[in-house]
């Protein structure tokens with residue numbers, strides 16, 4: 321899936337891309353950043369507004385303490401240094417969805433700086449392996465850790481929204497909804513450390529995962545809670561200086577960002593190869609065509625005339641406050657993965673899958689802890705659940721068997737009520753019927769593996785009678801033949817027999 325970007329970039333061996341990302345994340349505060357209006361998504365247009373967020377003359381902003389706490393928590397999770405003093409600044413521009421004519425943001429003194437996000441990328445293939453086509457699947461390739469630097473994290477307010485459809489005269493007019501005006505955002509600016517579209521995709525995935533873990537945003541891209549712009553340039557491989565960069569704006573999924581970057585890198589290389597020059601400009605990505613289009617060139621770029629916001633004091637986050645916020649940081653995905661591997665003996669890769677969201681990891685751990693044998697839950701997830709999901713090409717969120725269901729099945733195996741073979745059959749039924757384990761277990765009449773001694777003894781007699789040569793070997797001292805007989809009895813019982821009981825009865829019988 322990710323190889324298309326890999327190979328197309330690798331094809332431009334004489335050029336290397338340089339990518340930096342700017343991510344806007346909406347904070348989950350109940351009220352806006354400078355007034356007490358609600359931030360609720362989906363309210364009727366222009367109902368969550370007041371003189372402050374409408375930019376009425378004389379209305380004064382009051383900073384929302386919760387927004388600062390959330391921003392600091394996110395910045396800490398992104399390994400940033402929190403600046404004790406940061407300054408709000410006015411970013412001046414004219415646009416219909418910006419009633420004040422400026423946005424309150426932070427400029428030369430941002431809230432936090434010098435962070436990083438770690439990404440795991442498959443190690444480059446050796447030429448030999450690539451040639452022989454033995455690269456294998458991504459999860460089987462060896463991974464290398466890379467740190468993508470974060471230049472800054474700053475606080476700002478969102479603008480309103482222009483509506484182009486869904487109301488009468490929308491073919492002729494544009495309507496403005498100012499509910500979003502003044503909703504708190506953090507902007508996370510990466511260093512130009514990202515080398516490929518795949519790395520950009522990975523960075524965004526990890527970034528979103530970390531933010532979700534902190535609980536400061538729902539990162540819902542459809543509702544605009546997470547938005548991403550990309551800066552990309554290319555340069556001859558080995559050159560120190562950067563090429564001219566192009567900004568790609570308003571791409572609404574990580575997959576589209578990767579596609580837009582692949583297209584844009586190829587476009588820039590083509591322009592340079594043909595003897596042309598890259599123009600510094602903003603481009604939009606059209607996902608239907610898979611192409612970027614020029615939106616405005618540098619000549620039309622804004623001069624924002626930043627200056628300190630006179631209506632707000634410098635923001636001070638002192639050591640005491642910082643320490644209080646640090647206490648609210650949850651265990652982050654990277655640390656959790658390491659712990660899951662250690663505590664439950666699962667693989668790195670499965671730990672990644674299980675920690676894809678905090679809620680899934682919580683469910684897994686709750687189920688594992690509630691079960692009689694936590695490691696068995698982990699084993700079942702790894703061997704029985706993941707395998708079936710992979711075969712169907714489904715994500716773990718689409719699994720018919722919940723973590724609770726896995727735990728219930730693990731307990732049944734643990735107590736000897738069902739055999740491993742029965743569990744496999746029941747899992748197959750769960751996937752066939754798209755139902756959770758407890759439900760299917762009930763539907764099947766709560767099957768039990770056979771502990772009926774007389775029935776088992778009958779099977780054992782038959783098996784022993786049918787295999788005189790093996791019996792002779794066993795009696796001649798080849799005790800490993802016991803395994804053969806257990807296997808035959810299990811087979812004859814169609815996996816329904818309790819292996820432990822079979823073992824006991826056989827030992828007695830053969831003895």
Ligand SMILES: [Zn+2]
Pocket residue numbers: 352355356357368369370371372373374502
């Ligand atoms: Zn307001």
